[in-house]
Amino acid sequence: MLFEKEIASQFSKLTDIPEEQLLQCIETPKNKDMADLALPVPKLNRFKKLPGNPAQLATEYAAKFVLNDLIKEVTVAGTYINFKINRTILTESILKEVLAAGDKYGCTKQGEGKTIVIEFSSPNIAKPFHAGHLRSTIIGNFLVNVYRSLGYTVQSINYLGDWGKQYGLLAIGYDRFGSEQALLEDPIKHLFDVYVKINNTAETEPEIHDQARAYFKDMExxxxxxxxxxxxxxxxxxxxxxEIYGRLNVQFDEYSGESKMCDGMVSAYEKLDKLGLVEDSKGAKIIDLSTAKPDLGKVLVKKTDGSSLYITRDIAAASIRKEQYNFEKMIYVVASQQELHFRQLFKILERMQYPWSKELTHIGYGLVKGMSTRKGTVVFLEEILNESKSIMLETMKKNEQKFAEIENPDEVADIVAVSAVIIQDFSAKRNKDYDFNWERMLSFEGDTGPYLQYAHARLCSIERKTGVSLNPSANLSLLVEPIAYNLATIIQRYPEIVQIAFNNNEPNTIVTYLFELCHEISAAHSALKVKGSEQSLAEARYVLFYCAKLVLCNGLRLLGLRPLERM
Ligand code: ARG
Incomplete structure (x- = not known):
C-alpha cells in the first residue's frame, strides 16, 4: 500500500482527483518485467473528465512525477504510466506484516457478530460412507475453517440420514441376519452387510417391504x-x-439427523395447511411447484400412511435451525445430484413466507469416479485411508536414516495419507468430476498432498539444520535478489486468495495458490542459501523462509490438513 499511496498522493496534486479514487485506478501487472505498478490514464475518466488526450496526458504526468526512495522509475507505454518500485522496501514491508500477524495472517474480522450454519458430511447410517460423503466432509470442513478465520461464528452440523423406511428394513434384516458381536466390532460394515442381505431377500419376498413400512410407521x-x-x-x-472424522481432522458442533425432526414436522404440516400449500393426491399430500419458474414439479410431502419424506424433514430442519441459531446464512454441502431437491426445498420455504429462505445456499460438487481399493473391491472410506497409510509407511521406510528420526511414524504416515486424499480432491474445481488415481495421489512429486507436506517439513528443517533462528530485527534490506522479491510478493497475495476462495466457496483456489507458493519456495531454497552465509544475511533469508512457512502452514490448516514438522 505504501507505494500505491505515494503514487496516489502525487497524482492527486497533478489531477485534483482525491487519493482514494486514484487508489482504485492503480493496477498490479501480472508480468513484473515491465512494471510493478501501473496507472492506466483512461481509468481516471471515471472520476473526472480528463483535460485532453490520454496518451499525451500520460507523458505529461509522467514527466512531472518526482522519483524518490519508494518509486525508482516511471515510464510511459501508450496510455499507461508504468512504475518500478523499490523492491527491497516492498519485500521488507511484506515480511514485517507477516511476522506481526503470525498465524492470523489472512484472517479478518469481517464476519464478526454473524452466525453461519454449515451442514455437511451427513452420511446415511447403514450405508457405506462413500466418496460423495468424503467430498461433503472435506469441502464442508474447509468452509467452516474459512468462515471462522474471517470472524464468523459457525455452527457445524452433521445431519445424519437416520430416518425413513430403510431403517424399518434394517431392523427386520437385523432380526434375521444380525449379530451382536459383529455389530460391536464394526457397526457400519455390519449394518451395511445386513442391509444388503435383506434387500436381496426382499426381491423374492416383497412383503418384507410392507413390514418395513409398518416398522418405520411405528418408529415415527x-x-x-x-x-x-x-x-x-x-x-x-x-x-x-x-473415529474417521478424527483422522480427517474434522469436528462437528452438532450431530443432528433426520430422526430429530418429528416435532418440527407437525408444525410444518400445520403451516403448510394453513397457507393452503398442500393438495390431496390419492390420500397422500403434495405441493405443486409446477407453476414455479423453472418448473420444479410436484413434491410429495406426506405418504398415504401419514409418514414423512426426506424433503418434509428438511423443511422442519431448516426452520428449527433458524429458530435455534438465527443464522445470517445457511449452507448445505451436498452432492450436485441433489440440486433439484434443494431448489424444491428453498421454493417451498419461500412459499411458507420465511424471509430467510433467501439466505440458504446449496454448495454442490462433482463425482469421484473409480474410487475403489487397489484390489478393486467396494469401498468404505476407512479402507481407502488405511491403504493410503500403509503405502505411505512403505515409502517412508525406504529412507532408513530419516525414518529412524521420526518419533511417531504411524501417525505421520496417516497424516500424509489423509493429506494425499484431501489434496487430490481439492486439485479439481469443486463442481468438476474427477478420477481417483492412486499413483498420482500418493506421489511425492508433482502437485500432491505429500509434496505440500514435504515442502512444509523442509522449511521446518532449516532451523534444525542451520542453527539460525528467527531474529525479528534481522536486516531485511539484504534481501535484494529477484527470487526473494518474487517469493515475498506471492506471500503478499495470500489474504486476497483467501477472500477469493471465500467468495467462490472453492478450496481449489487455495490449493492452486499453495502449489505456486511451494514452487517459488523450492526455487528460493537452492538460490538463497542460509547455511554458509554470513550471519546477518543468513538471518535475513531465514525470515523470508520463516514467513513462507507461516503462510504455507496457515493455508494447509485452512484446507483441513495437519502441517507436519518432520516426515
Ligand atoms: N444423507 C443424505 C445423503 O447421503 C444427505 C443429506 C443432505 N442434507 C440435507 N439437509 N438434505 O444423500
Missing amino acids: DGNENALKLWSKFRDLSIEKYK
Whole structure:
C-alpha cells in the first residue's frame, strides 16, 4: 500500500482527483518485467473528465512525477504510466506484516457478530460412507475453517440420514441376519452387510417391504420398542464415524439427523395447511411447484400412511435451525445430484413466507469416479485411508536414516495419507468430476498432498539444520535478489486468495495458490542459501523462509490438513 499511496498522493496534486479514487485506478501487472505498478490514464475518466488526450496526458504526468526512495522509475507505454518500485522496501514491508500477524495472517474480522450454519458430511447410517460423503466432509470442513478465520461464528452440523423406511428394513434384516458381536466390532460394515442381505431377500419376498413400512410407521409414532434397536444402531455408528472424522481432522458442533425432526414436522404440516400449500393426491399430500419458474414439479410431502419424506424433514430442519441459531446464512454441502431437491426445498420455504429462505445456499460438487481399493473391491472410506497409510509407511521406510528420526511414524504416515486424499480432491474445481488415481495421489512429486507436506517439513528443517533462528530485527534490506522479491510478493497475495476462495466457496483456489507458493519456495531454497552465509544475511533469508512457512502452514490448516514438522 505504501507505494500505491505515494503514487496516489502525487497524482492527486497533478489531477485534483482525491487519493482514494486514484487508489482504485492503480493496477498490479501480472508480468513484473515491465512494471510493478501501473496507472492506466483512461481509468481516471471515471472520476473526472480528463483535460485532453490520454496518451499525451500520460507523458505529461509522467514527466512531472518526482522519483524518490519508494518509486525508482516511471515510464510511459501508450496510455499507461508504468512504475518500478523499490523492491527491497516492498519485500521488507511484506515480511514485517507477516511476522506481526503470525498465524492470523489472512484472517479478518469481517464476519464478526454473524452466525453461519454449515451442514455437511451427513452420511446415511447403514450405508457405506462413500466418496460423495468424503467430498461433503472435506469441502464442508474447509468452509467452516474459512468462515471462522474471517470472524464468523459457525455452527457445524452433521445431519445424519437416520430416518425413513430403510431403517424399518434394517431392523427386520437385523432380526434375521444380525449379530451382536459383529455389530460391536464394526457397526457400519455390519449394518451395511445386513442391509444388503435383506434387500436381496426382499426381491423374492416383497412383503418384507410392507413390514418395513409398518416398522418405520411405528418408529415415527414413537413406539419405544421399535426405537430401541434403531437408537443402538445410531449410537454405534456415530461412535465409528467420530473415529474417521478424527483422522480427517474434522469436528462437528452438532450431530443432528433426520430422526430429530418429528416435532418440527407437525408444525410444518400445520403451516403448510394453513397457507393452503398442500393438495390431496390419492390420500397422500403434495405441493405443486409446477407453476414455479423453472418448473420444479410436484413434491410429495406426506405418504398415504401419514409418514414423512426426506424433503418434509428438511423443511422442519431448516426452520428449527433458524429458530435455534438465527443464522445470517445457511449452507448445505451436498452432492450436485441433489440440486433439484434443494431448489424444491428453498421454493417451498419461500412459499411458507420465511424471509430467510433467501439466505440458504446449496454448495454442490462433482463425482469421484473409480474410487475403489487397489484390489478393486467396494469401498468404505476407512479402507481407502488405511491403504493410503500403509503405502505411505512403505515409502517412508525406504529412507532408513530419516525414518529412524521420526518419533511417531504411524501417525505421520496417516497424516500424509489423509493429506494425499484431501489434496487430490481439492486439485479439481469443486463442481468438476474427477478420477481417483492412486499413483498420482500418493506421489511425492508433482502437485500432491505429500509434496505440500514435504515442502512444509523442509522449511521446518532449516532451523534444525542451520542453527539460525528467527531474529525479528534481522536486516531485511539484504534481501535484494529477484527470487526473494518474487517469493515475498506471492506471500503478499495470500489474504486476497483467501477472500477469493471465500467468495467462490472453492478450496481449489487455495490449493492452486499453495502449489505456486511451494514452487517459488523450492526455487528460493537452492538460490538463497542460509547455511554458509554470513550471519546477518543468513538471518535475513531465514525470515523470508520463516514467513513462507507461516503462510504455507496457515493455508494447509485452512484446507483441513495437519502441517507436519518432520516426515
Ligand atoms: N444423507 C443424505 C445423503 O447421503 C444427505 C443429506 C443432505 N442434507 C440435507 N439437509 N438434505 O444423500
